[in-house]
Amino acid sequence: MIASNNNHRDYRDSSDGALTVENLSKVYVSAMGKVVSLRNVSFTVNKGEFVSVVGPSGSGKSTLLNMIGALDRPSSGKVFINGIDIFSLNDSQIATVRNDTLGFIFQSYNLINRTTILKNVEFPGITGGMSDGDRRRRALKLLNFLGIKDKAKYKPSNLSGGQQQRVAIARALMNDPKIILADEPTGNLDTKTGADVFNLLTLLSRKFRRTIIMVTHNPVLAEATDRAIHIRDGSIEKEVVNVERQK
Numbered sequence: 001m002i003a004s005n006n007n008h009r010d011y012r013d014s015s016d017g018a019l020t021v022e023n024l025s026k027v028y029v030s031a032m033g034k035v036v037s038l039r040n041v042s043f044t045v046n047k048g049e050f051v052s053v054v055g056p057s058g059s060g061k062s063t064l065l066n067m068i069g070a071l072d073r074p075s076s077g078k079v080f081i082n083g084i085d086i087f088s089l090n091d092s093q094i095a096t097v098r099n100d101t102l103g104f105i106f107q108s109y110n111l112i113n114r115t116t117i118l119k120n121v122e123f124p125g126i127t128g129g130m131s132d133g134d135r136r137r138r139a140l141k142l143l144n145f146l147g148i149k150d151k152a153k154y155k156p157s158n159l160s161g162g163q164q165q166r167v168a169i170a171r172a173l174m175n176d177p178k179i180i181l182a183d184e185p186t187g188n189l190d191t192k193t194g195a196d197v198f199n200l201l202t203l204l205s206r207k208f209r210r211t212i213i214m215v216t217h218n219p220v221l222a223e224a225t226d227r228a229i230h231i232r233d234g235s236i237e238k239e240v241v242n243v244e245r246q247k
């Protein structure tokens, strides 16, 4: 259902959705001084695993996700995606890995408000090099999968928060990413709608074997993922494996 017919490029052909973070550190330097946002963080996420990242505000969760998604460079350390050290690539290769392998979902949806739902979902397919027809067909298929095909011609502001987050999920799935990075995807949603979005992510990991890393402040959701990585002051405090989900 969510497979796409993108042309695959060499350095992701072995792509299986596994991810390793090795001694990752990030120091922000600004006029206010230095902030150590991540300190020597290391872990591996297996293909199809659904991992949550939890921790207090300011503990470095978004920084971690931004490094994994190569939205920003670490001060030191490495991120391997499908065995490839992504920060050893040049900027255009990084952009290709990001576009082809990773899907992003944010708390505030980050939709483009002046255009339609359909165009929002189609957007990553433009840089992904799909034909106009394929792009449209796939976007509609995804909107249908997410139960909001009837909203295709609407603008984001005409939709509820939960619907907008579904659009953002459809957009994240446009290029059939093996890895989905979600930063508080349920943070702006009520409990019921948040649970719906969480169940969708669970389906993507369970049925479609997508690797998911989700930052959340919700302990109930974190406990329901395969493993919760607890971050405090930029370091991993502990990892809690959900034995029920390992069965």
Ligand SMILES: Nc1ncnc2c1ncn2[C@@H]1O[C@H](COP(=O)(O)OP(=O)(O)OP(=O)(O)O)[C@@H](O)[C@H]1O
Pocket: 028, 029, 030, 035, 036, 037, 055, 056, 057, 058, 059, 060, 061, 062, 063, 064
């Ligand atoms: N661009 C930046 N410049 C300077 N400092 C930054 C920058 N981005 C993040 N920080 C700092 O790094 C630390 C970690 O921030 P981060 O956004 O990763 O936290 P978080 O765990 O995602 O918090 P929240 O739960 O509130 O979203 C904070 O002290 C923050 O102020």
Ligand SMILES: [Mg+2]
Pocket: 061, 062, 063, 183
């Ligand atoms: Mg954050």
